[in-house]
Amino acid sequence: MYNILVLDGGTQGLIIVKSLRKLGNRVVMIYHGKHSYADDSKYVSKKYFCNLKDDTVLFYDFVVDVVRKEKIDAVIPMSDMASKFLSKNKEALSQYVRFQVPDYNVFENGYDKNKLMSLCKAKNYPHPFTINSLENIEKVGKEKCVFPLLIKPNHTCGGRGMTLVHSYEELLEKYPIIYAQYGDCHLQKYIKQGGAQVEVQLYVNEKQELVCSSVIYKYRWYPENGGSSCCAVTVENKEVVEICYNLLKDLGWVGFADFDLIEDPEEGDLKIMELNPRVPACVKAAIVSGIDWGRIILDEYMGNPQQKYEYRYGKFLRHIGFEMLWFFYSSKRFNTYPSWFRFWGKNLYFQDLDIKDPLPFIWGTMHNIKKQLSPSFRKSKDGTRV
Numbered sequence: 508m509y510n511i512l513v514l515d516g517g518t519q520g521l522i523i524v525k526s527l528r529k530l531g532n533r534v535v536m537i538y539h540g541k542h543s544y545a546d547d548s549k550y551v552s553k554k555y556f557c558n559l560k561d562d563t564v565l566f567y568d569f570v571v572d573v574v575r576k577e578k579i580d581a582v583i584p585m586s587d588m589a590s591k592f593l594s595k596n597k598e599a600l601s602q603y604v605r606f607q608v609p610d611y612n613v614f615e616n617g618y619d620k621n622k623l624m625s626l627c628k629a630k631n632y633p634h635p636f637t638i639n640s641l642e643n644i645e646k647v648g649k650e651k652c653v654f655p656l657l658i659k660p661n662h663t664c665g666g667r668g669m670t671l672v673h674s675y676e677e678l679l680e681k682y683p684i685i686y687a688q689y690g691d692c693h694l695q696k697y698i699k700q701g702g703a704q705v706e707v708q709l710y711v712n713e714k715q716e717l718v719c720s721s722v723i724y725k726y727r728w729y730p731e732n733g734g735s736s737c738c739a740v741t742v743e744n745k746e747v748v749e750i751c752y753n754l755l756k757d758l759g760w761v762g763f764a765d766f767d768l769i770e771d772p773e774e775g776d777l778k779i780m781e782l783n784p785r786v787p788a789c790v791k792a793a794i795v796s797g798i799d800w801g802r803i804i805l806d807e808y809m810g811n812p813q814q815k816y817e818y819r820y821g822k823f824l825r826h827i828g829f830e831m832l833w834f835f836y837s838s839k840r841f842n843t844y845p846s847w848f849r850f851w852g853k854n855l856y857f858q859d860l861d862i863k864d865p866l867p868f869i870w871g872t873m874h875n876i877k878k879q880l881s882p883s884f885r886k887s888k889d890g891t892r893v
Contacts, residue, residue: 509532510580511533513583517585519545520536521864522791525861526802535573536553537557547870547871548866567600580604581805584606585786591614594610597610607807609759610761613759621637621692625637627779635698635778637696640694654672657671658672661690668688704736705722705744705769705777708723709751709764710764719798719813720748721793723740723787724742725737727843729832740792763804767779767782788826789824823845825856826857859871
């Protein structure tokens with residue numbers, strides 16, 4: 508049995524802590540936001556609430572104190588910021604606890620959306636047409652800027668700050684506002700709706716070997732113009748796994764990675780959009796399909812032999828809370844596949860609900876309702892306006 512520290516929660520943490528506990532481990536959690544699903548799980552043995560920012564010395568000291576006090580063997584990040592914290596403090600923290608993340612310069616080259624697109628361009632990986640900054644429009648040539656374009660902050664998650672502009676004049680108006688709030692941004696071709704959204708999960712060890720992978724195809728997401736998964740299914744796609752694996756090797760990446768890809772209906776291919784340095788919220792789909800990511804990650808951290816996993820794809824995963832919002836706002840509510848009204852079935856699972864662990868669903872749903880009532884939160888997720 509190991510003592511495992513999970514950094515942050517979310518619905519991804521909900522299934523990961525269950526996976527770790529089923530193996531007989533003791534799970535400790537440090538979390539920032541209360542009632543974000545995993546922090547209310549019965550599978551967490553002990554939890555520490557911390558409102559310190561991840562990039563401060565005080566937070567580093569807090570984590571080290573918990574690691575020592577709880578005799579932690581390994582730490583697994585559940586958020587972008589937690590992964591960034593581990594990468595930034597990799598050398599210092601490695602003397603206390605086990606984990607695997609890329610060195611910080613490698614982390615930045617993958618996590619920074621603009622730098623990732625530059626690598627994709629240099630290595631000829633499929634990606635949307637991208638302009639590094641507003642200033643580079645003159646170098647590229649205005650005639651190549653086919654509107655609408657997306658203003659995309661280089662460092663955000665969940666679509667925050669992404670803003671659609673329909674003309675050069677609107678770009679000049681809105682870019683400074685997004686820049687002031689989110690920092691450096693790049694410009695990207697807007698991929699029209701109608702194509703698939705796909706997530707690819709991979710683990711690359713220190714020998715640059717692919718340990719395991721899984722692929723998730725999204726059917727619905729909220730908001731519809733580019734948000735979190737509502738309904739998804741596990742699929743097999745060796746080609747896209749190979750593309751993402753090769754990109755990770757070019758980066759020199761070590762550890763877990765999750766890619767977001769979108770199918771361009773005009774060109775017919777899947778384009779790499781971003782790299783998430785932690786397990787995604789819909790990771791439960793992969794786990795119920797036979798890829799136990801909690802165990803895979805822990806075994807890699809601890810140097811244990813990897814188990815053999817049978818990937819039984821075709822498992823559907825729905826997020827009840829987001830599905831309710833999608834139904835309320837979407838014009839496709841009565842004409843969608845799979846049917847929105849299908850709430851039971853052999854291969855159907857729920858991302859935010861576990862009957863044996865009900866409190867996370869209750870508190871998490873109430874917390875999400877509270878967030879949805881906030882105009883500033885809705886605007887940050889809108890993706891079409893400032």
